[in-house]
Amino acid sequence: MADNNPESFSGQLSVLVVGLGLIGGSFARALRKSGFCRSVIGFDRQPSSIVKASELGIIDQGANSLSEGVSQADVIMLSVPMLAMEPLLKQLAGLELSGKMITDAGSCKGAFVKSALAAFQEIPAMLVPGHPIAGSEKSGVTAARDDLFVAHNVLLTPLSHTDALAVAVVKKLWEVCGARVSCMEVEHHDQVLALTSHLPHYLAFSLVDTLAGEPENQAIFRYAAGGFRDFTRIAGSDPVMWHDIALSNREAVLESIDTFSEGLNRLRTAIAKGDSSALSGIFERARSARNHFATLLSRRMYMASCKEKMQSLVAGPGGSLCGHLRVPGDKSISHRSIMLGALAEGTTVIDGFLEGEDAMATLQAFRNMGVVIEGPDNGRVVVHGVGMHGLKPSSEPLYLGNAGTAMRLMAGLMAAQSFDVTLTGDESLSGRPMKRVTQPLSHMGAGIETAEGGTPPLNIKGQCTLKGIHYDMPVASAQVQSCLLLAGMYARGTTSVKSPGIVRDHTNRMLAGFGYPVQVKDDTVSISGGGSLIATDIDVPADISSAAFFMVAASIAEGSDIVLTHVGINPTRAGVIEILKLMGADITLTNEQEVGGEPVADIRVKSAPLKGIEIPRALVPVAIDEFPVLFVAAACANGRTVLRGAEELRVKESDRIQSMADGLQILGVEAKPLADGMIIHGSKMSGGTVDSCGDHRIAMAFAVAALKSEGEIRILDCANVATSFPNFVMLAEQAGMTVSVEGSNE
Numbered sequence: 001m002a003d004n005n006p007e008s009f010s011g012q013l014s015v016l017v018v019g020l021g022l023i024g025g026s027f028a029r030a031l032r033k034s035g036f037c038r039s040v041i042g043f044d045r046q047p048s049s050i051v052k053a054s055e056l057g058i059i060d061q062g063a064n065s066l067s068e069g070v071s072q073a074d075v076i077m078l079s080v081p082m083l084a085m086e087p088l089l090k091q092l093a094g095l096e097l098s099g100k101m102i103t104d105a106g107s108c109k110g111a112f113v114k115s116a117l118a119a120f121q122e123i124p125a126m127l128v129p130g131h132p133i134a135g136s137e138k139s140g141v142t143a144a145r146d147d148l149f150v151a152h153n154v155l156l157t158p159l160s161h162t163d164a165l166a167v168a169v170v171k172k173l174w175e176v177c178g179a180r181v182s183c184m185e186v187e188h189h190d191q192v193l194a195l196t197s198h199l200p201h202y203l204a205f206s207l208v209d210t211l212a213g214e215p216e217n218q219a220i221f222r223y224a225a226g227g228f229r230d231f232t233r234i235a236g237s238d239p240v241m242w243h244d245i246a247l248s249n250r251e252a253v254l255e256s257i258d259t260f261s262e263g264l265n266r267l268r269t270a271i272a273k274g275d276s277s278a279l280s281g282i283f284e285r286a287r288s289a290r291n292h293f294a295t296l297l298s299r300r301m302y303m304a305s306c307k308e309k310m311q312s313l314v315a316g317p318g319g320s321l322c323g324h325l326r327v328p329g330d331k332s333i334s335h336r337s338i339m340l341g342a343l344a345e346g347t348t349v350i351d352g353f354l355e356g357e358d359a360m361a362t363l364q365a366f367r368n369m370g371v372v373i374e375g376p377d378n379g380r381v382v383v384h385g386v387g388m389h390g391l392k393p394s395s396e397p398l399y400l401g402n403a404g405t406a407m408r409l410m411a412g413l414m415a416a417q418s419f420d421v422t423l424t425g426d427e428s429l430s431g432r433p434m435k436r437v438t439q440p441l442s443h444m445g446a447g448i449e450t451a452e453g454g455t456p457p458l459n460i461k462g463q464c465t466l467k468g469i470h471y472d473m474p475v476a477s478a479q480v481q482s483c484l485l486l487a488g489m490y491a492r493g494t495t496s497v498k499s500p501g502i503v504r505d506h507t508n509r510m511l512a513g514f515g516y517p518v519q520v521k522d523d524t525v526s527i528s529g530g531g532s533l534i535a536t537d538i539d540v541p542a543d544i545s546s547a548a549f550f551m552v553a554a555s556i557a558e559g560s561d562i563v564l565t566h567v568g569i570n571p572t573r574a575g576v577i578e579i580l581k582l583m584g585a586d587i588t589l590t591n592e593q594e595v596g597g598e599p600v601a602d603i604r605v606k607s608a609p610l611k612g613i614e615i616p617r618a619l620v621p622v623a624i625d626e627f628p629v630l631f632v633a634a635a636c637a638n639g640r641t642v643l644r645g646a647e648e649l650r651v652k653e654s655d656r657i658q659s660m661a662d663g664l665q666i667l668g669v670e671a672k673p674l675a676d677g678m679i680i681h682g683s684k685m686s687g688g689t690v691d692s693c694g695d696h697r698i699a700m701a702f703a704v705a706a707l708k709s710e711g712e713i714r715i716l717d718c719a720n721v722a723t724s725f726p727n728f729v730m731l732a733e734q735a736g737m738t739v740s741v742e743g744s745n746e
């Protein structure tokens with residue numbers, strides 16, 4: 001036979017499928033369609049199923065007996081009900097099997113392995129237990145579909161001595177059927193499946209059976225609405241299969257029923273007592289977990305991530321901007337409002353919360369740790385604080401999507417908890433440097449492990465005693481400073497952080513607003529451990545980082561005159577205004593006021609000719625997120641703009657120096673990337689296709705560039721605009737730009 005590469009088996013293998021029901025039939029059908037195998041043979045104890053399978057073209061040929069089929073096969077797939085597995089395996093044990101690979105599609109791996117042991121006395125190395133997580137309430141060979149496994153998971157549970165090549169071949173067979181294959185321990189598989197598949201099926205069967213026994217059953221079924229139909233669809237599944245699963249995975253199923261009963265009892269008690277806070281907690285947590293679960297699943301799905309990459313923005317040239325615009329809430333403040341609100345005593349009401357994916361990831365993470373959070377509802381979020389020590393362990397790793405701020409700040413908080421936690425993120429976040437926080441946290445006594453290279457996931461140990469340290473930050477980073485201040489609330493003694501440059505100070509301001517004293521002296525911020533936070537209301541101003549896109553847009557598009565309302569102009573964030581003014585922009589602030597400890601204003605921007613400048617280094621940290629769009633301003637300005645001292649841009653959501661230089665060059669602009677900045681010569685811009693590299697701010701910056709380009713700009717991979725500015729396209733259109741979404745990922 002071919003060598004060790006499963007690819008080289010292409011066109012070589014004969015696969016025998018034993019059991020031509022929905023799963024076996026679909027596997028045979030998909031394999032035939034793929035053309036990967038030499039032949040697909042079918043056997044079933046009901047001869048009529050073999051005949052039907054041949055007629056329907058599901059198999060190449062039928063076998064008259066098990067032994068006949070086995071003698072012709074290289075791979076044997078067992079796809080019979082769980083309780084039929086052991087007699088079948090015993091029959092197989094009496095046949096000549098040398099060199100043949102065996103696998104199965106049974107739902108319970110513990111029982112399957114036990115049956116194999118009973119049949120063979122020791123588990124053959126060529127036996128690869130498997131389970132496709134796919135199905136339908138329909139059964140039988142006539143329900144077989146060649147696409148049943150496409151984009152579905154298949155779990156293989158090889159044992160330590162299972163032959164690696166056999167695993168690779170079985171994996172390959174599932175992959176050619178369109179499935180995603182992963183490996184798992186037998187026991188883990190059974191526990192997970194009991195909860196996610198077996199329990200919901202038994203609940204559906206039991207609900208329908210219980211209601212069918214009620215005297216009112218006629219009326220119940222006649223008037224049953226969509227909820228009943230949705231919930232009970234799977235009660236139409238194959239009774240033999242589910243009977244066998246219940247007995248084969250008995251222990252894990254019983255445990256899952258007990259877990260569910262406890263939950264149902266908690267709900268019953270809350271209803272009986274009229275405890276509306278407990279009820280809201282259950283429903284809010286469930287709804288958001290369900291929604292989050294859906295996003296989380298779809299974000300991790302290969303298909304979906306391809307679709308996201310396919311989501312492009314197309315921005316048309318020309319146009320001017322006018323009117324009043326309110327951009328969404330500040331991302332930095334939104335993250336912090338959830339974190340501090342969750343740890344406070346009492347209820348924090350947040351208005352203007354950013355309903356973007358980054359801030360939502362933080363919100364969900366705290367829900368996963370038991371905090372009851374209502375909303376967001378039109379920007380209003382109500383956080384029922386649990387106090388400094390009230391967080392509960394999450395049963396899952398906390399998935400923080402694209403949000404670097406969430407991960408770095410939460411690293412500090414999580415390092416001080418009594419439980420272990422894992423922080424994970426998407427592809428971009430998983431490549432970002434975390435040593436900048438884990439190193440100083442380790443000096444404080446935290447137990448944190450990163451992946452190789454200092455990137456996420458972060459595995460954080462609970463029950464570590466933290467002690468205050470003094471830390472001299474090598475780079476000016478608000479995230480690092482905030483992380484250490486948050487850890488410092490739990491540390492013995494004082495934690496102080498010195499910064500080499502100005503960084504955004506929302507953490508200090510907000511800690512003070514929550515009644516936790518922070519000392520600021522020159523470039524050093526200090527906090528003493530052991531205090532507590534008192535809930536407070538928060539009005540999140542509009543995000544200056546989002547407003548910046550329209551500030552540049554209105555400056556470069558002739559005839560523009562816009563007012564951006566209620567924008568946060570905290571001096572540690574307002575560098576973009578200074579830089580644009582130095583370039584000649586016409587910007588005026590009105591209605592300046594202080595709201596909840598943060599300065600806000602309405603920002604009026606009229607178009608004006610821009611000129612190239614050397615960007616003062618002191619302004620770099622206070623405009624750090626705005627450089628993508630400032631590069632666009634520079635491309636539209638007269639003369640040369642030079643940015644230095646901004647190496648941080650290389651480790652943001654993308655390498656922002658490279659991503660912007662690449663895109664600008666495609667548009668014909670002379671943009672020279674430097675290790676720590678860029679030199680840009682203002683010039684005409686052509687249209688073209690640029691890649692945002694999955695970075696929200698790069699995507700929006702190029703949409704702004706189109707105002708001055710000669711042709712359309714198509715910007716690839718833009719789904720992440722939703723992380724910070726979910727309604728960007730709508731507001732841009734409203735203001736007078738021409739932007740549309742292509743290949744949206746609904």
Ligand code: S3P
Pocket residue numbers: 331332333405476477478479480482503504624625648
């Ligand atoms: C942020 C701080 C900045 C900024 C980021 C948000 C924050 O990062 O780039 O988008 O909310 O603290 P650094 O602190 O790493 O410069």
